[in-house]
Amino acid sequence: MPEGHVIHRLAAHLNSRFRGGPLAISSPQGRFETSLIDASSLALAEAHGKHLFMTFSTGHIVYVHLGLIGSFRFEPAADVWGQIRLRLVAGEEAANLRGPQFCRYVSPADMQGILDRTGEDPLREDAAPADLFARVGASKRAIGSLMMDQKMFAGVGNIYRAEALFRQGISPFLPGNALTRVEFDAIWADLVALMRYGVDHGRIDTVRDEHSPDAMGRDPRKDDHGGEVYVYRRAGEPCFVCGAPISVRKVEGRNLFWCPGCQPGG
Incomplete structure (x- = not known):
């Protein structure tokens, strides 16, 4: 989708x-x-x-x-x-x-x-992230689940969910009511930046410059979705940051990708 x-x-x-x-x-x-x-x-x-x-x-x-x-x-x-x-x-x-x-x-x-019935959209100027944080903080559901709920994070899908959490070092299994305001703000700001890049360039790129193919001397990613990513559809491959194998688990009918080395706990 x-x-x-x-x-x-x-x-x-x-x-x-x-x-x-x-x-x-x-x-x-x-x-x-x-x-x-x-x-x-x-x-x-x-x-x-x-x-x-x-x-x-x-x-x-x-x-x-x-x-x-x-x-x-x-x-x-x-x-x-x-x-x-x-x-x-x-x-x-x-x-x-x-x-x-x-x-x-x-x-x-x-x-x-x-x-x-639609949640807060990181790409809209009228979004109210403070209201969203209150709802996230009142939930025992995992943040990885909440981010896929279109009544909470509107427009966020499987790729942005996985990548934003990885970039902030937050476990997708951390309960919403255990997420701090600082962590929430970091996730929201990252979603805004990553999704605006997607609008401007027509592709999803989430890898920082120091982990680009040129910087790491690796082959560019080849995938229908395009762009460079840290964990999405990289199950079993080494993390660009810590080297641990990327994990995947079926959660609520969707594949959830994360790095157990960079995103511990939860």
Whole structure:
């Protein structure tokens, strides 16, 4: 499932390239009614965690959640392929939505209901980390579990969860109510920086300069997710910092990666 930086990057591109003029809007797949918004203009695209909302000049709001297999790609307008649920065309560029978990119209009240159930997003200026710390501190759940809860840390996925905890030397099994404010603030600041980098560069890079392939004389990482990481999908490989084998455990249906040498306790 795409992490939050992907959705914010989509919203930024939609606002940059698809606002300001009438759009040709269709559903080649035929599974979304577009007559309500065809030939309208995009007023605003905004991301909240992994939720994308597009408000059109007609007043209609389209809610998109990519889910596990969805994609929203910017492609040449002449290049039409696959099962496209929603297609926005501006000049020679098209935004093509395929395989989303959700693509539907929502009312302002519906949208607010979704936002009320969404946690604090490190990429939003209106995030309230102090409120989130209070909720984390009231929970006995492990911080590694809380960080995957979209009602707590909106937009944070498996990669950012594993990497931010490693970078701060915090065990993913530490209970939320045992996390200090200093530790929480460090995690939050790291998420903000790492996810903003993801928005700007379109990839996840979490490795510090001293642990880069060039600095360590090692081969670059080869993975569909791209970027250099410390622990994610590196089970059994030596830690770049302490040399201990990276561990993995299935937790709540997802693989959790950590370094027992750099992240002890919990």
